[in-house]
Amino acid sequence: MTSLGIGALAKRVGVRIDTVRYYERSGLLAPESRLESGYRRYSEAELTRLRFIRRAQVLGFSLKEIGELLALSKARNVVRVKRAAEVKLADVEERIAALVRMRDALSTLVSTCPGHGEPADCPILKSLGGEDCNEHS
Amino acid sequence: MTSLGIGALAKRVGVRIDTVRYYERSGLLAPESRLESGYRRYSEAELTRLRFIRRAQVLGFSLKEIGELLALSKARNVVRVKRAAEVKLADVEERIAALVRMRDALSTLVSTCPGHGEPADCPILKSLGGEDCNEHS
DNA sequence: CTTGACGCTGGACCATGGTCCAGGGTGTAG
DNA sequence: CTACACCCTGGACCATGGTCCAGCGTCAAG
Numbered sequence: 001m002t003s004l005g006i007g008a009l010a011k012r013v014g015v016r017i018d019t020v021r022y023y024e025r026s027g028l029l030a031p032e033s034r035l036e037s038g039y040r041r042y043s044e045a046e047l048t049r050l051r052f053i054r055r056a057q058v059l060g061f062s063l064k065e066i067g068e069l070l071a072l073s074k075a076r077n078v079v080r081v082k083r084a085a086e087v088k089l090a091d092v093e094e095r096i097a098a099l100v101r102m103r104d105a106l107s108t109l110v111s112t113c114p115g116h117g118e119p120a121d122c123p124i125l126k127s128l129g130g131e132d133c134n135e136h137s
Numbered sequence: 138m139t140s141l142g143i144g145a146l147a148k149r150v151g152v153r154i155d156t157v158r159y160y161e162r163s164g165l166l167a168p169e170s171r172l173e174s175g176y177r178r179y180s181e182a183e184l185t186r187l188r189f190i191r192r193a194q195v196l197g198f199s200l201k202e203i204g205e206l207l208a209l210s211k212a213r214n215v216v217r218v219k220r221a222a223e224v225k226l227a228d229v230e231e232r233i234a235a236l237v238r239m240r241d242a243l244s245t246l247v248s249t250c251p252g253h254g255e256p257a258d259c260p261i262l263k264s265l266g267g268e269d270c271n272e273h274s
Numbered sequence: 275c276t277t278g279a280c281g282c283t284g285g286a287c288c289a290t291g292g293t294c295c296a297g298g299g300t301g302t303a304g
Numbered sequence: 305c306t307a308c309a310c311c312c313t314g315g316a317c318c319a320t321g322g323t324c325c326a327g328c329g330t331c332a333a334g
Contacts, residue, residue, distance in 0.1 A: 007310065017311085018293055026291090037300055038312055059239040063291070082250045089243045092236055098195065099233045106226045113219045144280065154281085155323055163321090174330055175282055200321070 003032075004042045013050045020050070026063055028053055028070065060095065061088075140169075141179045150187045157187070163200055165190055165207065197232065198225075 010017045023029040024040075029049055031040035049070070056066045069088070072081045147154045160166040161177075166186055168177035186207070193203045206225070209218045 005310075016293070019291085021312095022292060035300090035311095039300075040311085057291095059235060078250070082247060085243060085247050085250070089240065089247055092240045092243060096233060096236045096240060099197070099229055099236065102197075103226065103229045103233060106222060106229060110219060110222050110226055113215070113222070142280075153323070156321085158282095159322060172281095172330090176330075177281080194321095 002044055004047065006031075006040045006042070009042045009047060009050065012047060013054060015050070015054065023050070023053060023063070026067070028063060028067055059092075139181055141184065143168075143177045143179070146179045146184060146187065149184060150191060152187070152191065160187070160190060160200070163204070165200060165204055197229075 004012070006017050006020055010020050020029065024031070029046060032043040032046060033041045035041060052070070053063075053066055056069065057063070061069070065088075068084070072084050141149070143154050143157055147157050157166065161168070166183060169180040169183055170178045172178060189207070190200075190203055193206065194200070198206070202225075205221070209221050
């Protein structure tokens with residue numbers, strides 16, 4: 001059946017072989033089985049799991065957090081799973097809010113900056129708090 | 138005048154002394170002057186600069202990026218400063234979009250999860266791609 | 275002058291998330 | 305059987321962003 005070696009698995013998901021082994025060391029992704037020789041074999045389940053790990057990572061979750069998320073799928077307690085998801089949701093919303101504040105600040109700076117003229121007239125320079133814009137005493 | 142030792146500076150901004158020295162090693166924050174003894178002295182300008190570093194960091198900028206941002210305040214080329222700010226703005230907007238996608242996915246999961254019953258009915262568990270929810274071949 | 279807080283330097287150490295290498299063995303096609 | 309790609313393990317190494325320590329000098333109040 002669809003059984004992959006570590007190289008094929010890594011290629012499918014676009015990660016390095018070492019990364020797959022690193023995830024294994026980190027307790028995130030175990031091979032479905034091993035050949036007599038010790039070669040790792042992966043099934044579709046591990047492919048899905050590895051893709052999930054990568055997706056979650058891109059979205060700012062640490063490997064530790066991802067491990068917790070993954071652990072929830074084994075803990076068959078639906079209530080706890082839901083609560084954990086809610087916590088992650090709140091966390092993501094906080095991150096968004098912080099970035100939105102940054103975006104607003106940046107966009108105000110960009111739109112009020114004439115883009116020419118004296119540095120002293122540039123709101124971006126002023127807001128950076130650089131030496132050129134601050135009192136030296 | 139308002140001249141601070143490294144300890145006072147660190148306390149005002151809420152960072153450790155070692156962190157201030159680490160930023161100095163990284164080329165982000167030099168003391169305004171040194172006493173004969175070698176003690177670092179900081180003025181208001183450095184206080185502002187340190188606060189800027191922290192703010193930017195919270196918003197996901199690396200120390201390297203912060204260094205670039207700070208360098209712009211010395212480059213008195215307003216055009217380049219504005220362009221750099223626009224690039225950062227686009228970057229922040231991308232991060233927001235990625236997080237919003239994650240938030241939407243998470244919130245759909247949370248709101249469609251009954252919070253009780255069979256694990257098989259929990260959309261969160263299903264989406265994790267865990268072994269409990271996948272075919273084993 | 276003594277004491278205690280504060281500061282100095284250089285270098286070790288930490289966690290995170292990999293990445294690479296040596297020195298082997300294995301799998302398979304020709 | 306030979307070749308060559310693939311895989312194994314263990315351990316070193318990397319960048320980032322700190323954090324801590326030893327061993328020593330300094331500053332300021334009492």
